[in-house]
Amino acid sequence: MANPILPLWEYIPDGEPRVFGDRVYLYGSHDNAAESDFCDNKLKVWSAPLNDLNNWQCHGHSFHTRPDRDHKSDTEERTDHRLFAPDVIEKNGKYYLYAYIVGSKGCVGVSDRPEGPFELLSEYKYLAEDAGDDGIYNDAGVLVDDDGRVYIYYGFTESNFNEIDPQNMYEIIKGSYRRGVIDDSDSAPQEQRFFEASSPRKINGTYYLIYSPCRGSRLAYATSDKPQGPFTYRGYIVDNGVDYPGGNNHGSVCCINGQWYIFYHRMTNNTIMSRRACVEKIEILPDGTIPPVEMTSLGFEESLNPYKITPAEIACVLKGGCFITEKDIFTRSIVNITDGNVMGYKYFDFGNDYSTKTMKLAVKVRGMGTKTKLKIYADGCEDGELLGECEIGTADGVYTAAVKALTGVHSIFFKAEHGVEGWTAQYFENKPLFEFEEFTFMK
Template sequence: MPNPYLPNWEYIPDGEPRVFGNRVYVYGSHDLAGSDRFCDYKLMVWSAEVHDLNNWTCHGDSFHTRIDRDHESDATWSDRELYAPDVVEKDGKYYLYAYIVGSKGCVAVSDKPEGPFKLVSPYSVSENSEQILKDGLFVDPGVLVDDDGRVYIYCGYLSSYMAEINAEKMFEILQDTYKADIIPVDEPFAFFEACSPRKVGDTYYLIYSPKIGSRLDYATSISPTGPFQYRGTIIDNGVDYPGGNNHGSICQINGQWYIFYHRMTNNTVMSRRGCVERIEILPDGSIPVVEMTSLGFEKSLSPYRLTSADIACVFKGGCYITERNVLERAVVNITI
């Protein structure tokens, strides 16, 4: 599938890709077309068979903070928006980590990677932890289950932090494991938000959004608790395209590495669609920067198939993609 790789009517930013079994799952926020705010009050899950990335299946709603026609709320203490979730597998169970705006975040569990997820608990934090942990916000959580079974959570907005999770309970933050500024705010790191941890071989990666531009940068370490070395930019989707925030991660599918990210539509930074690019991880652990393209999972666009204008990846002079209805998208505001 070219970019965006999900159906045109779906808006899944902040994508965290995970391969479970023979399928790749994307967990992200849920935006609305032309919205004046970030995210929705529900989360959705999409997946594709690893050998057929042209056909994505929607598994429906997976978690809610507000009652709707078909669902009760899964978080009784807040009805705020859900931002940037992550899902990991531990001992045959799938754990969803969610950030609820301005509220205590939570952990939910399912027997299936697509959910639906049932609440386990809000995060539990020891009384002598730092104030940011007492607040229990855990902004944009990214979670790592290490090879030895230990579990770590990485979070942050304007500054980063991490802690170790009790692997038996999966929601309890272990005492005295909090570390601030796991990715510094100073240059060249310039941390802003969107922590996403991965382990490749013996190297720990933290993919994140810096405070400058519409980029995804990364840092590496030989330990899950750092220190991390700044390595550079993976993708900058603000080059010749309407800028905005970025959030995503790397994933290996059938031996090929990809960077999942999002880009803006509808002339707003609050209406984002998921995209993907092929990347390469070199023997020294570095990831050469890639351009934003229209290709998605494809190596090239087919000359025998109609190519929609709304997959264009370069816009200059103020033009932009807009949704006219569920089926139609046009490039508008084109000037000479």
């Protein structure tokens, strides 16, 4: 699957990937289109076979804080609030869900299956002096160490740590509380200072904590030789705000079939809500560092096929104010495209046909009553190669153009221009020109 990796109508942010058995599971919050707040009152689980990462299956709802048409609430009425940022770990053949319920002491659920459904086991149990974050355990991430000890990392604007009693998986061990396992002081640089979204991993004997720093469109990471830290900032992994409408970020790393990935989310609907799950390949170097990676349209694909129909909404570059919006379950377009806006896709493999000099581009748009020029570039608008230009008319429809043929792997960028010259051009500078739905290349 290309990015986003789940069906394009699904909004799963805050993704925690876990490999259990022969499948990779994605646990996350649940957003909706056109909502004015983060998350709702249910959690969903998706998974894919390790040998077929493009075949994601929905396991339905795994936990609720409100009843719906098919389920009773899994919590008492007093915890009838939104659910945030779950994590799931396995211990002694049981699967434990850790989630933050707004205004409560969190919750721990248990199931015999990694996909749930999860039955409420308990709130966290602790002495007041043994919990940070006002005892709500915001965005908790959990680590089961090699010796069976269980650690929980959590907090909003403060980086907290506790150890959990492995006998019941919800009691906080007395005296285990630590504050500032990642630097959360005002003196720390914003790109390093802890904000939220704790996600622990142990990799090659080193403890990693993936988190969202105060520069909130990034996922950063810190390392330590001890589970309780302190953790040292090492860098950031991905930034969902690079040439894209960014917002908060939350996710983690996972090794699948020997390849490491970073799972994260992107925003849609001109909001910092409506977030969708994405993934990029990463590399962990021998010294433990993780070089930053760019956002792409690839997901689990090695490359995109330019000769198939590409939905416009899988763009990984949106510059100038255009954005993706859901009009209905079947229709999501790039809208608010004005003069100079850029839409980019990384990466297509055009093959090795060296005999063809040109190819045909077809774009499907919704017209906005304005004639537009759509310029097509390979490998960037500023320093890339101009392949051609497509004239977009005033009406809904498919428009075509002959463009220069390519071989090999390239990114593709579209740049919209209103094409109006003279003194009237000023009236078209901020006018929406068209809405972009899909495109394909043909030979």
